[in-house]
Amino acid sequence: MFTIFVNATTHNLPPTFDPTRSLASFLRSDLGLTGTKIGCHEGGCGACTVLFTSPNDPKPVPINSCLKLLSSCNNCHILTTEGLGSTQTTLSDIQRAIADGNGSQCGFCTPGWVMACAGFLLSELPKTPANMEQFFDGNLCRCTGYRPIIQSFMKLLNGEKENCTGSCDTCTACDHNEGTHDCDAGGDAVFCQGGGESGGCCQDLEDLIVKKDTTKPSSLLRISDGLTEFFQPPDLTSALTLIGKYDKSDIGINAGHTGKGGVEKYYNETAPYYRGVDAKVIVDVGNITELQAVTSSNGVVTAGSGVTLAKLVKFFSSSDYAPFQAASRHLSVIANSQVRSAGTWAGNLSMAQKYPHFPSDIFLTLSALSATLTFATYDGQVVANVPVQTFCKDAFFKEHCALILSFSVEQKPGDGWVARRFKLTQRARNAHAHVSLFVVANVSSEGCIQDATVAVGGVTSAIEVCPKTSRAMLGAVATLDDNVIETFTQELESLGLNQEDDLTRKDYRLLAARNCLKKFYLYLNAKEGGDESLSRDVGGKGVQEYSISLDALPVTAPVPKIGARLQASGEAKYCHDNASTVDPRFSLHGAFVFSDEVGKRIEGISYKSAYPLGLVDYVDARDLKNGKRIVGDEVLFLSIGDIVPSVGYPVALVLFKKEEDANKVAAAVEITYSDVAETEVSHPVFSLADAIKYRRIFTPKDVNAKISKGDADSALAKAPMRLKGCTETGGQKHFYFETQSAVCKLGEGGEVEVRSSTQNVSGTQEIIGKLLGIGSSKVVVKQLRAGGGYGGKLTRSFQCSGAAALAAAKTGRTCAVVQDRGIDLQMIGGREPMIIEYDIGFDADGKILAVKFLIHAESGVTIDGSAGSLGMATLWMDHVYNVDNFSCEGILYKTNVSTNTSCRSPGNMQSNFVYEDLIYRIANRVGKRVKDVQELNFYRTGDVLPCERDGTSLGDLKQVNLQRCWRELHEKAKIEEKQKDIEAFNRTHDTKKRGLSCAPVKYGISGAGYKQQVRVCIYADSTVRVGTSGAEIGQGLATKVVQCVALRLGVDMEKIDVHESDTSNNTVNNGATGGSATSEVCCQAALNACDTLLARLKEHGDYEVGGDVSFADAVAATDGAGVSLSADGWNNPTSSSEFQYFVWVATAAVVELDVLTGEASVISADIQYDCGEQLNAYIDVGQIEGGFIMGLGYFLTEKVVFDHTGALKSVGTWEYKPPGMLDIPREFNVRLLSNVGNNAEGNVLRSKAVGEPPMVSSMSVWFAVREAVLAAGGSMDLMCPATIDERLLAINKANMNL
Ligand SMILES: Cc1cc2nc3c(=O)[nH]c(=O)nc-3n(C[C@H](O)[C@H](O)[C@H](O)COP(=O)(O)OP(=O)(O)OC[C@H]3O[C@@H](n4cnc5c(N)ncnc54)[C@H](O)[C@@H]3O)c2cc1C
Ligand code: FES
């Protein structure tokens, strides 16, 4: 029998389950514990974090349950967020902290954070803010911008136990002794739950986990589902006997399963469908005591192969031998806390042995330490003392190693050992190395290098040691002569430089490695620049300033988000959760099969090989008997005979019974293709530059992108100075945490009910009505909340929901589709890359006299939202600058990659950035401060905007708050002072440079097109329920609506509940949720509904808010009179001009850059934001912070890369890097303008929108980076995104002839 303890409940399972099943799948689908979320399925996001205690180690550690095999959890204890607390009983302080501290928006990541925090608080690490921040390297959040999360959790360190009532008599930690409750002695006050309840205050978290027997199983465990055999031997002898029994090609070793589940797919042949090929016979080594020890004897450290990375970090850190300390530092930045807790060094090294390109930090470290390996062969022989380089590279060892047993490293005798290691990555943490270097040297007291080992990764095709370089280094430390660097370069070249440009440019890698070696010498010479990585202050600092209006309460107040506590405790349900918990008796799961050969004709689709793996049925183009299209001309599935337009275009949806079978069933479907004669016109293009070259223009009717003012051509001709050129901007993935998902259930008479993770509820209904040919009235679409959207679920959600509906209609069963992260990234495009040509004329003061822009935008295979994005790029192109002669036009191009679509601040993100760049170029040209040129050209109240193509003006500017934002930013953020400090810093530092930039933003808002509806129902007991047509995607729409209802009806928010969006109830023919406007539009709709109800309450109950009659009495009277207390509010905003009003923002960012490596750290960001009278101070500040950090990702860390076949390379969390907690500004201040309001026609309670404008303002970070690049003597021509490689190349552009 297999036993697992989850939240202190015992589960005994017959050993016949699928041994390759993940722990997360068991928790979610079998136990219904859907608080454990799946954001990536590869260890890259932390959403699935649980606490894990194994019989080998009683200390609970956070792990990724998406990677952990259930089969390897025999006799283990799991704690999920549900086990920590619940809103129905008691919440833990951790859950309460993040919820009440505004640390959740869409909430999909929140339980993962809760469990990571629990893991930290239970760890042996000193409970310092710095340690806490570092510990959170395995959790991402796309919404919040992290500041509120870390600030909330840091309060726990400060002992702020908000809920502690002091009623527990034995708790010394709380300093409260008066109560009556006898709580568990020795309880951990960090988890104080207050209230004196049993198990509450002073509850010891470990007690929640270790309640049952944790003895290590002593017999062989065998689990088999008939397809895969899983064995967990209790000792080494039985493991080797087992291995000897089977054919070696069938055997697979399992340790932490982090590499197998999270990494191997990037290096083996099966990408992108399958998360690693599982062997037929899995031998799990997690229970073998002989492999778990790390010991030191006679100066030799020996670590068993079962030792986790975390344990190795700890072990090496306690040594006083410098190379071991360096090893500890290097290992501590491998992966993330969760992976280091579960993953072993041997699993890592084994991957390095199998896949030379895998950038193994273990291989690097062991190479630098000259480690030797001991392993067992398939016939049970033990081979010892094999040097690690030989072990990984020699074919003999690759072939014969069955099981790695241990490594040994020698602490070399004598004093004078030094070691430095460097790891250059796409983002600060949780990223594999682009380039790595580990140098161990012995330096005599006279300052001579007597011995050296240099190991380097990322420059050649594998990790290498460099003996020639080591020899060249022997000699005086003070001499970093060119000879050493030259030898190093030649040695690397002779090993064969990696010549591919992919996530990093090839020129970068050699340069960076050389510079790291220089840094080693700087260290030896105690000079600046000898640091191993850019140091960062602890983050989480900053102010959030806002004023509230007492007359409007609860509107304007910092009201925590409705549902935040449910999100933290895992009770909040998402479409993903509905999909994982469908009744298996009546349901099927679905996964997309997509095209992978662009430009070829589909000849056939064979499902045959998928049946043995669980295929039950499928839908493809042959099932599209009614409608075929989902958006414009875009068909749901390609048909046989079609020429494939892009990798990632859906061809079929395969249906099977178990959710976890998705990838293997989809991968088994075979699509056959035939070649198509390629012509100049038809050959596929995968980049915007090629699309421009080959004139792949979408027909002009699809794009109405043109604005103008005055006569740009003649003014340009007369301008005293001119700049002409073009700027390229990159793409961006939405990276919503909940991937696209839908569940479709059949109702009576052909009706279907669809749950979808969408931003477009009515749109979903309409599409499904057409696809099934049943009309909208037979389609009910429901959406309670989505785990993020950012534009990616406006129309792209139709693929999932449409296919699920088609499958349900065909099979008669409920059908659930959840996109795998990699497939989601491949199938769904993102922000449109743009190339913007400019011609700008100005005078000697920097006054812009005329400007012309031509925007080229890349749409992908279909137009979808890209016409809108290009329209916005064009309409917003004037940015904040008033120019009398202006023209801008846009062209949309087709490329053979997945359809791009709206992405938070679509188009204007790109266009404003390009215009702002021109201001810097003008300032440079005329020799003025950037600030002076900015201010000289700013719009002012009364200025007139350009006109659209048809001559209609975009309006005049009635209330320009830009100058005020700008002034207050400069005052409050002390910009002048900071600038002086930076100049002083730059004068005194050679290898670090700082830059500051202030960026202005004008963001036009219009609710037009976003018609929304809200139903308000007052029940006879005077409780209220509200349903909105707007989709809750984390932006706090529901909370704002409830605040408005509370204000208008004069009732407490606690009395108001929210109903999901539901097309059979409150969502009829509504607009999508987007454009930053929907919250406000819904709030107004809610106010309209309330006004209707107030009129009835007045008439029948004499009710007035603040009057003498209570709400309850008025409700009773009105209901008693037989009058309806339900009303719909409708809001279809119209505007006489394109924009109803403008949001104004001024932002400043300060950045530090390492001149030798390109690493960057954002020291501070200050945002001065015009939010009118904000609707909710918490939510609005949260949106500003979150938008800014998503923008920071766009500008610094997120790179969308395709290979030469048109397949996405940045196809998962391994390659695509949204910012993590350590990438955010160390000090992050957000200030809302006070006493400002919004007087525009149609304003909603004088508020202004927040979703998108702050994203644009994050360009200040990019410009601050460039200021630092310039301070380092670099080039203006920095790419966007300015990833680490681009930064270093820009610094060195002049020297490298780039
Ligand atoms: C999100 C994420 C980020 C990461 N970042 C980094 C990084 O920055 N740098 C880096 O170097 N690595 C990184 N890794 C890789 C990580 O270090 C490995 O996944 C981990 O060390 C593998 O150990 P495991 O016990 O989980 O191995 P498993 O996944 O169990 O096994 C991995 C492979 O090794 C084999 N294997 C395991 N143990 C043995 C053994 N004793 N003998 C023979 N073969 C064995 C398995 O058969 C399998 O093929 C990352 C991984 C993840 C998931
Ligand atoms: S779902 Fe497990 S780490 Fe992302």
Ligand code: FES
């Ligand atoms: S709240 Fe973190 S991803 Fe949405």
